[in-house]
Amino acid sequence: MSIKVLPPKCNRTDPLEIIRTRQRTHGRPATIAGPMVRYSKLSFRQICRDYNVDIVYTPMMLAREYVRNSQARISDFSTNDLDTPTIIQVGTNNVTDLLRFIEMVAPYVDGVGINCGCPIKEQLREEIGCALIYNETLLVEMVKAVKDKYGDTLRLETKIRIHEHTRPERTLKMCQDLCEVGVDWITVHGRLRTTRSSEPVDLDAIKYIVDGLKGYDVPVVANGDCFTVADMGRIADYTGVQGVMSARGILSNPGLFDGYDICPWGCVEKFINYCMEFGGLPFQLIQHHIFCMFENMRVSKDDIRQLMSTRNMFELIDWIDSRFDLKRPGDKEFGTREAIPYLESSK
């Protein structure tokens, strides 16, 4: 069988160029929405872009499933003309699956990120995610195989956690090895595999890695504890990174990189509209996104309880329309208001 394989996306928006130049062109680090299991789907990626996010990740996809199962491909990844720059994140434990996965997705994305940070045990058990930082040889071999094959036609990132606090020498050595084989940039989540998210991120460890990679032309992105623009500035100033990634912060407030400390109402309106326009998202997922935004907006507990008691999309739309002034596209002020527009009649 002879199949003509498509090359990587030729008109990509180069994420590496964005990371390298944002400080010079915009006076700030590159802003990045991190990969989140289940959540970083197309509608969410699009809403992030509306609020000053430079680069957006997809949720992690398992290379093994993607290359073997058509249904996994259809439900895992959808895209459109606006979906750029997008980094597709992959979970894998061997070179073969990774190369095949990249061969399939490279024509449709702007870069690929290898997940070396996911700490959940179901993935660790499969030697995927954070397990890879304890298997440096395999990780370096994977990066080398991809870069040997694609060179600069494909951007490849690794998102890692640290091995130890403050001066993570093993992590730095691994990063240097990754630089040697051509990784395009490295995202460092400043927590150990076992660190809970309630514990603060270790900025000293990130700074140690940034300083240790000064001899390489490879940017570092910091991940962890970015909930406001002020956090972004503090993290970048302290560590010297060229990009800042937010995950939990941007999930509850997609407007955070645009200077909103609290999620603006317009963001909820635009998010619902994207969900309706793109389709294909399970109701429970949309409901949970709105729940996260409402919590951030300090919507009352009673309202949140009512939101969570809706059983399908129609009930949810009816409930929001009964409680708030939800604008649609074409309506005046659609997507622009900050304050929650409670309906007088519902007070």
Add this chain to the structure above:
Amino acid sequence: MSEEISNLKDLHISNDEHQQPMTKGKNGIPNQSMTKPITVDANTGEVIVKKFTGKQRIRKGQSQEQYEAELQHFYEVEKGPVRTNIGWMSSWEEFERNLNGLDLEIKHNRLILMSFLHRWYYLRDYASCLKACNEIQLKYKTLNYDEKKMKREINEINYIIEKCSNK
């Protein structure tokens, strides 16, 4: 059993080589040693993974032929990843194409049909929503579906028919 796998019967995984000590347990979080996957066949991606309990699991490989069949399906049938531009659900023809073309035994495909209803309802086009609900209801009657499994979806359609009829 393939030759490579039968050879693994006597494989010894030493602590030095494959179990690397990590940071000490802290705050009640156990310190679980990490193991490395063992490549059985680098050409197919077949690996053995070792669970924390010590049990080994084989993750089957994918032959070049199997992969090429998936690749061909991806390009020729799926036409690459799903693309959903703004407005892709705005035409009645697109709804009918999906209603008549998708395998509705698959949950994800039924979810796509529901997305058309969500959009019309959200945009307050209750006439189109009701018309589509009735078509979906008729179509579901022709399916050999598990009523228990689809109860939620059937209830949702009944709910929306009632709501749209009263608007």
